[in-house]
Amino acid sequence: MSLLEVEDLAVHFGGVKAVDGVSFAVDQGEVFAIIGPNGAGKSTIFNLISHIYQPTRGRICFDGADITGSKPQDMARLGIARTFQNIELFDHSTVLDNLLMGRHTHRQSNFIQDILFLPSVRREERLHRERVEEVIEFLELEAYRNKRIEGLPYGVRKIVEIGRALAIGPKLILLDEPASGLSVEETQDVAFWIEDMRRDMGLTVLMVEHDMGLVSQVCDRVLAVANGKPLAQGTPHEVQADPHVQAAYLGT
Ligand code: ADP
Numbered sequence: 001m002s003l004l005e006v007e008d009l010a011v012h013f014g015g016v017k018a019v020d021g022v023s024f025a026v027d028q029g030e031v032f033a034i035i036g037p038n039g040a041g042k043s044t045i046f047n048l049i050s051h052i053y054q055p056t057r058g059r060i061c062f063d064g065a066d067i068t069g070s071k072p073q074d075m076a077r078l079g080i081a082r083t084f085q086n087i088e089l090f091d092h093s094t095v096l097d098n099l100l101m102g103r104h105t106h107r108q109s110n111f112i113q114d115i116l117f118l119p120s121v122r123r124e125e126r127l128h129r130e131r132v133e134e135v136i137e138f139l140e141l142e143a144y145r146n147k148r149i150e151g152l153p154y155g156v157r158k159i160v161e162i163g164r165a166l167a168i169g170p171k172l173i174l175l176d177e178p179a180s181g182l183s184v185e186e187t188q189d190v191a192f193w194i195e196d197m198r199r200d201m202g203l204t205v206l207m208v209e210h211d212m213g214l215v216s217q218v219c220d221r222v223l224a225v226a227n228g229k230p231l232a233q234g235t236p237h238e239v240q241a242d243p244h245v246q247a248a249y250l251g252t
């Protein structure tokens with residue numbers, strides 16, 4: 001069954017058709033990649049699914065409901081989390097606080113309930129902390145828990161960015177270039193975590209990635225885009241062999 005269905009999605013910025021008629025469906029439990037040259041519209045597709053942009057045309061269905069026209073702040077409640085291509089963390093805060101802040105976008109209680117510190121609020125707070133501790137353990141971030149983001153190596157910040165999204169407890173996680181700038185060993189860790197997210201957390205993963213080694217290793221299916229338009233869809237092997245895809249990368 002499809003968890004996410006994108007139908008004829010398009011967004012135009014002035015005269016630029018950043019995304020133009022993209023359709024695909026991601027099944028529950030699948031790892032699905034979007035590939036394409038720089039400027040192809042991949043991050044824009046993520047911005048449309050996470051409702052940072054509203055589409056000019058098309059429909060987005062998630063978990064059996066049409067969610068087109070939702071607000072970015074609805075995403076955590078729906079169960080959609082994302083990372084950003086350019087890491088978006090609070091540099092002066094610790095790893096733990098960044099993960100808790102990620103989690104707090106999900107909170108149910110309101111301001112009055114918070115001041116009164118009702119049992120329901122305490123229970124919610126405990127759940128937040130438990131979830132964040134699970135994420136720290138899962139991503140092996142124990143050594144960095146109380147360290148500020150600004151002092152951490154790039155590879156660790158990339159992992160915390162994934163952790164911030166995981167802390168929400170999503171059904172679907174969107175990873176925008178999770179391996180960019182990482183060493184071979186760090187990329188291998190990312191591959192293992194993606195496989196564990198699917199197997200142990202039951203997550204569905206949609207990723208944008210340039211590293212075709214990683215894509216072939218972890219992805220079931222791939223959509224290739226260029227100039228905002230879909231080029232090919234299939235297994236990593238099929239898509240890499242597609243002449244339209246090869247032409248887009250070679251610029252011929
Ligand atoms: P990719 O992630 O595939 O490298 P992007 O989705 O970031 O590409 O960008 C696709 C195209 O859309 C680019 O030409 C980019 O300049 C344009 N674009 C993206 N967001 C905006 C925006 N907010 N305003 C104007 N143009 C945009």
Ligand code: MG
Nearest residue numbers: 042043044085
């Ligand atoms: Mg991008």
